[in-house]
Amino acid sequence: MTHEPHQPTPAQDDLLAKAMVSALDQSTGALPSRITARLAQMREQALAHQKQWQSALQLAGQGTHRAIGSLFGDSFGSATDWRRWAASLGVLLLTAVFMFWQAQDQVEQLASEDSALLSEALPPNALLDKGFQSWVSSGTPDVQ
């Protein structure tokens, strides 16, 4: 009968590894001061980069805010909540009016095209006739 070599269980591995890393943890506490000072300096540099990035975002946000403010007056920047709501409502109303005007314009265009078609001498049913369409096509010199 053969015996397989003893294989440690994952739990045993974990215990061993934890004992090892606790020793490694102690080593980080004993780093020379020149290294810890450099690390602190690097951290500050990294934070300064994040701050620059954040301030860039803030500037962009402020720019948008001012752009809106210039549309609604300088008081927008320091406006109270109800003023902001009123301004937002105004923007929504203007958008709705613009969309309605666009839709109306389209309807009017279609109506004028219809009336132009109906007022021509050519009966509208002729445009639906395939024979008439092929006659128009064959009569056009550009069409092969």
Add this chain to the structure above:
Amino acid sequence: MATPRELDAFLADVERRAYKTAWFAVHNEENALDIVQDAMLKLAESYGDRPAEELPALFQRILQNTIRDFYRRSKVRNLWTTLFSALGGHGETDEESDLDRIERLRDPNSTQQEQPDAALEQRQMLEILENELVKLPARQREAFLMRYWEGLDTAETAEAMGCSQGSVKTHCSRATQALAAALKAKGIQL
């Protein structure tokens, strides 16, 4: 999004371990510091908008990639150095000074002259562990340090290493057994 205070706290917590991790990989103080600096900057610049809880895994991935980049650059630099030294024959002095520096860093007496007896075994254990970590295959070392020292779970470690969770478990187990065997060989039983 991580606030500057959260990022500061995270980096302060991880920076020393990151330095040691880089040092185990490159065996050089200046290079290890450069790697940590690059990793910190990349994290702050590219991932400063991520939530604080995502930072540990992201930072480990960046750190390991930065170490790999260092290896790649070193390989190219060594190729040119070998070429030039073959032509000029002046490469030996630099190599010697690097080795001296590594030995000096590894020498526990260089920073601490006398240790109490109670701490002697702990110091020996640490010395063996550090030497053996340097000798471990890179992937095993990565997995071991991320999983156990950084406390990432298996899934996070696998994601940071770009491999399966099964591979992480195997790497970790082999690394642990290799380190335990090295300690046992020197008479230290955990």
